[in-house]
Every structure is written in C-alpha cells, then in structure tokens.
Amino acid sequence: MRTTRVIIGLCVATALFAAGCGTTEEAGGNEPAASGGEPVTVTDSRGKEVKLDAPAKRVAVTEWNAAEYLVSLGVMPTAVSDIKGYGQWSSAAPLDDTPKDIGTRGEPSIDTLGSLDLDLVVVTDSLTEGALEQVEAKIPVIVINGGDAKDSIGSMFANIDLIAKATGTEDKAAQLKSEFDTKLAEGKAEVDKLGATGEKVAFADAWVDSGTVSIRPFVKGSLVADVFARIGLESPWQMEGDPVYGLAQADVEGLTKLGDVHFWYMANESEGDAFADALANNAIWKNLPFVKNGKVERLPDSLWMFGGPRSMEQYVDAAIDALKA
Template sequence: MMRTRAALLAAAATALLVSACGTTENPAETPAPSDAAPSGPVTVTDSRGKAVELKAPARKVVALEWGEAEMLASLGVMPAGVADTKGYATWVTAVKLDPGVQDVGTRGEPSVDSVVALQPDLVVMNEGRAGTLVTQLEQYVPVLVTKGTDAKDNLGRMRSDLNMIAQAVGKTAEAEKLLADFDAALADGKKKIADAGAAGQQFAIADGWKEGSTVSIRMFGQGALVSQLGIQLGLKNAWTGAVDEQWGLGQTDVEGLTVLKGQDVHFFYNASDGDDVFVDGLAGNAIWKSLPFVQQNKLHKMPDGIWTFGGPLSGQQYVDQLVKVYAA
C-alpha cells in the first residue's frame, strides 16, 4: 500500500471514529450487460438529497472509494479511475480492476487534476470523503455522493448505495441480480449454519496494527457491515463494547479482549497486506495466549482481499468464510 500498515490503519481508525479491508472457492460472476441498455437523461437523488442530472447513463466513471469502485465493476461498469488502485488490488478481490484503470491519488486525498483529466461522465464518492472536494469537482463533472456507511442499518445502506449507483449508470437490472444472489447466499448460509446446530454461536471480527511494542485493535461492533452479515446468518456478535455511530467500530487493546470469554467465540481478523499483528505481534503475550478462542484454535485469519466495507460480492465472500467455519 502507499503507506505502512500501521500508519494506514491508525489513520483510518481515527478518521472513522471521529467522522465517523480473499477469495471464495466459487467467486460470483460479474453480471452480463443488459440487452437493451437505457439511454437518455437520468436524474438521481444522492445521499445529500441533491438531484444529480446526467444527459445519459454514465459510462466513464471515477470512483474515489473502494466500496463504490467494487459496486461499479460488479455492475459491469469498469471505472476509468480509482483512488489508490494498488491498495484496491491488495484489499479487494471480489471484482478485480482492469489494468487500464487509472490511479487518481489516495483515498484520503485524491487528485482533482487527475480526475478531471480523465474527462469522466460522473464521479462517485461517499459522504465520509466529501467535504470541499465535492465543490471542487462539481466545477468540472457531476458528482454522486453515496452514504458509504450507516451503523443503524449498514445492509440496507449498502443496498441503497448500490441501487443509486446502478440508476446513474443504467444498470438497475444488474443491481437486482446482484442483490438477489446476495440474499440467496445469506439464506443458504443461514440454513447451513442452523442445520449444523451452530445458530446463536458467537463471533468477533477485528483488524489491528502495531506501533513500537503497542498493538491496537479495531473491533467491528454490532452496526458494522460485516457484523450485520454474521447476525443475518443467525450468529451473535460477542463484542458489545463502545463503537462509533457511523461505522460501528470500536477501539481496544489486548487487555480489552478479555471480555470475549464465551467458549463458543470464533475470532476473525484481516491482515491482507501481510502484517499479521495477531499472530506475530501478540505471539508472546500472556493475556493473548490465555484467551479461550486462542487456546481452542478458534482464531481465523480471513483470506487476503475480502474488503470489510464493500458491496454484495465482498459480502458474499464474508458469508462464505463464516459458513465454512460454523457449518463445518
């Protein structure tokens, strides 16, 4: 990635908490384009309540956040530009970007000049990255602002964001298919877990980073998107600590994990860039070694590249991994 893991995750955690990251054995296929693509003017009301007017469904689109880039590509509209394409390739495998997709800067500070130089029909970004950047971009190109996250209903928010983007690019039929496949995967996964007698068992999901000798841990609480996936499968999130209202994320350290005392807790974590603080950073830590899920070998590193803030296809990757563990 463009920065070290510690710097990236620390900055991400701060930004998320103040303003509020594998493959499956059978990856979902990208929906085929509609036989009759819509044409003519399109008006889409975005998360700001603003009517974004387009002369025709957008075909050349720039995405400034990975979740929105994934959604576009899964709808069959490969973005012309994406913020931090190298990072996307590391953390998102649900839909790969074409080699010709242009990097338009970092997610935190995309380059307005690089975006405008591509002459896109539309720029898609989320509320958390907006600010004055929207005003700058709208001097040159229409901007669609998604909600990006909502800890009150992140699954509903994901559906809404996908449908909004689909309307702007004329791919509503493709969005319907993506969501139907997603719902089918959830229903099938829930049944498999129930049939295995694992309904109601607990999970915890986290990522982390190390600075010096200090390991910081970011917990995915009740309102986080991946947590809501687990709950929809009939499982229970064991982390009940404080979380922010936008992302459903909480901050703790290894001592804070001692609240995860349940004998049925499985602990899932991400380390897609190879810096595994849970195995390497805590290997000699007595508190870590005393935790039930460590002693019982219920510690699960997610396959590299399952994005925790993605769309339906990343969501299905998470579902696959949870079902693999609980329905085994």
C-alpha cells in the first residue's frame, strides 16, 4: 500500500481505481448461450467492445475497488490480486476463502490467470506494460479507467454499471445506488441534527519515507471528500488535486494554512500511524489549532479510500462518529 500511495502522491496520472461506462446488448440471435444466459457485449474504457457468450460468472480482478464492486454485486471473485492487502485495507465487502491470489495489482500472474477457467478479467490501466496484452490473448478483459475528480461519485457508479452489465447483476447495481443515496440522506440529516452542517473537515493520509512525513490531502474531487460534502461537511484544503483522484501533496508546514478545522485521517496497523508517531514531537504539528483543540481524529482502520458504495457508506458512519467524539 505504501508503494501505491507514493506513486499516487508523486505521479498524478497513476490509476488506482476506476470508472468506465458500458452498454449491454444482444450480440447474436435469440438462442441462449451454451453456458446459460444471453450473449453480452459491453464497451470498456478503451471504447473497445468486449463480447461474452453469457454474463460472466468466473471473474478475476486486479484492483481492490473492482473486487469490492463484485462482492457488493453478489459475485464472489474467482481471483484477486494481493488478497492479504485487500483484507487489511477493505472491510466493506470481505472475500470468502474461495478466491485465488494472482499476485500484485500491477503485474498479476499470467500463468495463474490462465489456469482458472475464467469468463472475464477486470483490470485497470495501471498494469505494467505488456501485461494487458498477455492476459487478453487468453481471456476476455474489461479495462476500467481511473476516476474523475469532476464527478467522483458518478464515476464510481458508471464503473459499477459496466461490471454489472458484464455479470448480469444490473438489478443489484440499482439496489446499491438506492441504498447509497439513502445512506447519504441519513448522514446529512444526522450532521444537521448535530449542528455540524457546513463545518470544515480536512481529510488526509500520510506515510514516512527516509524520516520525512509525506501528507496526502484528499481535496475536493476525491471520493471521500465528495461523500463528506454530500452529507454537509466542507473541505478546507485550498489546493488543487489531480484530475483523476483529487489527491494533492503537502508537508506539515502546509497544514498551518488550514486553521481551526476538523482534521481526520486514515492509517493502518500494517504501516503505522505517521501522524501520531512521526509527528508526535514535531513543534509545528503540536501547535496547529486543530491539534491544540483536540479536533484530530484517526478514522477506523480498513476503510478503503478508493472503494465502492459500501466503503463510502462506512465513511458516512465514521464521519458521524467523529463528530460525536
């Protein structure tokens, strides 16, 4: 995870998670496909039509957001990249013990994929050079893009709709959207009840590299910040994020521009807590208004910042709990 975050923090265009749009239509005659179900054609983020004999049942994914999408749609993935890491960072849609591990997210094992009798592989554009072509030579592949900071929530659901069409789970996708909208409405009502509507919340994560704390603000356009905005909480970050994920870069000195806001952050037991540990004796950190006034909250572990509706619903709950703390 640290490697992935460093890449995102330093390279704006790196894709961690995805959004795409697709269409489903009959690809042949009126006869059902041999594997059960009508043929399906979807158009992935490349604009490429991907034809399946029937809705995919055995699906491998190379990114964790796609794994969460599938589980949330009622399809347990046949294979997932870095299953241990997924379990450490995403609790919203847990895997059972059936998926096979296919290696790293950027470079899955081609041999393992080829041995699993798959109907479909869902990948992002963060695969290492040449990996996509190797996978696609053996198995149908849907490529999903990174997000869109202009409409992060819409991009998330466009991505879900694409995968739902490929797996024949459109009804479940509609249910996910309805439940998500309900959760946001409930969260907004609770924020208002607490008298917190309009309060400013700076959300970030951080890591330590060679003794230096690198801070990654989730500014307007990031999925988490946009979910917070939908329940009535404003982002105070006065910086522009990357056009895909709405992520920016800062150091501890940069936090002095925030003022007396709520400062919420993510950490993980697998990597430690850069704010509580590395900055514990930092004079600048200790004198920030939100630190002195006790407005710093570490949100619960294993809430995937780049996940799907289930992860974002967890963030709504975490926000309410933090406001009550």
